[in-house]
Amino acid sequence: MTVKEQAIRYGTSEFDELIAAVRDDARRRRELPETEHPYRSIRLLKQARFGALRLPAELGGGGASIPELFEALIRLAAADPDVAHVLRAHFWQVEAYLLDKEASGNKEWLRKVAEGAILGNAYTEISSKNVGKLQFNTTLLPDGDRYVLNGTKYYSTGTMYADYIVVTAANERNEAVAAVVPADREGVEIVDDWDGFGQRSTGSGTTRFHNVTVSPNEFSLMEAKTPFNSYLQLFLQAVIAGIAQEIVADAEEIILTRKRTFTYATSDTPAEDPQLQQVVGRLASNAYAAKALVLQAAQALQRTVDSAQNGEVQLSETHQAALEAAEAKVIVDELALQSASILFEVGGSSAVREAKQYDRHWRNIRTIASHNPTVYKERWIGNYLLNDEELPIHEVYF
Incomplete structure (x- = not known):
């Protein structure tokens, strides 16, 4: 893949090919005896200018809305959640530049992003x-x-x-x-x-x-502007939603490649077993709900950006975005962790072999979910509804 003159666009065949390449690289690395970092996948993303998805086309970007970006991130996280998480600070910083893209300093950084630069933190x-x-x-x-x-x-x-x-x-x-x-x-x-x-x-x-x-x-x-930290939080839920998607794919693969079943199973083949079908149905439903929640909350992020004035978001809109991101987190985390556990119901003892690394899903979800514990989110949501006490959006992640 060569460096593009225009950033990759979501929903194109090129995007599908990029995601497939990242997934293939992740599978290859999982089979290695020692850890190899995803430098190849990051290089592919830079070459495709994935980091410029949110930039408008006239700036050399992919022209994606925030919901489209989050849907793209879910796809990327399904292929490799580590690679998707790598870009969290990058996209947050890009969004800050886009809020006031006419500022001279911001223009220069948006130009660098359009050329493929990745920002760390x-x-x-x-x-x-x-x-x-x-x-x-x-x-x-x-x-x-x-x-x-x-x-x-x-x-x-x-x-x-x-x-x-x-x-x-x-x-x-x-x-x-x-x-x-x-x-x-x-x-x-x-x-x-x-x-x-x-x-x-x-x-x-x-x-x-x-x-x-x-x-x-x-x-x-660092000016004391109205915070927009819910963007960072919802990004994590997008990564988790992507993992939930991949759990479904793994369940399908396990069942469709299994030759054996239990003597007391209800069918001679795993794919025809109604109990396993039910498990896959639950996994698919959890993944659907997780994705839907993230994309619904992403709409609130988009409304926040659309309401910005002079490069600053409005308090009422960013508070609503924080509320929806918090509500999404509470449920997305729970559904995904449930899926990571019941995945093993479809595979028997062969699914716990270390070579398969199916436990990576639970480990990754639990690690991401621990960034900002759910108990604090639940408490503040309840406090807001019962006592009209606004969420602490001036603090980290809210």
């Missing part, structure tokens, strides 16, 4: 007692006519595959700033030390900055 620090507060030990301080960046970030999902890294830091006045630096700049150290039991190849490790030179035009103050 270095946001999270673990020294704070309150996740998401804009308080950073990472610093960006003046040094003559330049600035230097120093600090350590964690959970830098996707950054080891990125071309540029968006870094949050504190300036000399302890104000929050955001810098965008090339991932290969001297002093940037990307450590592949993520040791979670799921999403193992997302590159969610540590990023260190050792006296990294930053020019004045590479950073800006």
Whole structure:
């Protein structure tokens, strides 16, 4: 696949071919004796300019709406959830640029995205007692006519595959700033030390900055705008919905390739067994519901973007988007985890062989779902309905 002049568009044969190539690469890597990261798949996505799906066609993008993007992400996650998760920070940052695409700095970054660049993140620090507060030990301080960046970030999902890294830091006045630096700049150290039991190849490790030179035009103050964090949250549910789709495909494959059944089964072949048919029906229904919930909530994200004024979303719209993303999370997580468990009802003991790696679905779903625990979502949804207390959208992920 060669680099395209125009970004790939969702719903085309080219898109189908790209997803098939990512799926084939994921299968190949699962059969290897040691872990191989999805560099080939990321390269294919860059060549196809998948990261420019949301850009309008006149900017060289794929012209996708937010619901279309999330449907594309579900497809990608079904093929390889690690690869889809890698792009989470990228698409969120692209959306921020699109909210004010006429701004000079944003224009330049949208141009780079249109050319295939992938953006990574270095946001999270673990020294704070309150996740998401804009308080950073990472610093960006003046040094003559330049600035230097120093600090350590964690959970830098996707950054080891990125071309540029968006870094949050504190300036000399302890104000929050955001810098965008090339991932290969001297002093940037990307450590592949993520040791979670799921999403193992997302590159969610540590990023260190050792006296990294930053020019004045590479950073800006982080303005206190109305938050749009539900975009990040719903992205995770799209990945989970994609995994639910793949569970259905695995169940079909298990049953259709099985030659043996139990002596007390209701049919001589697994495919004709009504009990196994029922399990597949449940898996398919769970996957359908998960996808429908994500795409319904994506409509709220689209309305939020459509209502933006002067590059800033409206409070009422972004709160509604947060509510719908939270409600979707509560159910999508539950349905997908159920599917990851009952998948084994169709396969017997052969399905638990390590070579099959069917347990990866539960591990991946559980890892993603743990980013922002469901209990907090449920509580705030109930508090809003009963007491009209708005969701804490100014906090991380909401």
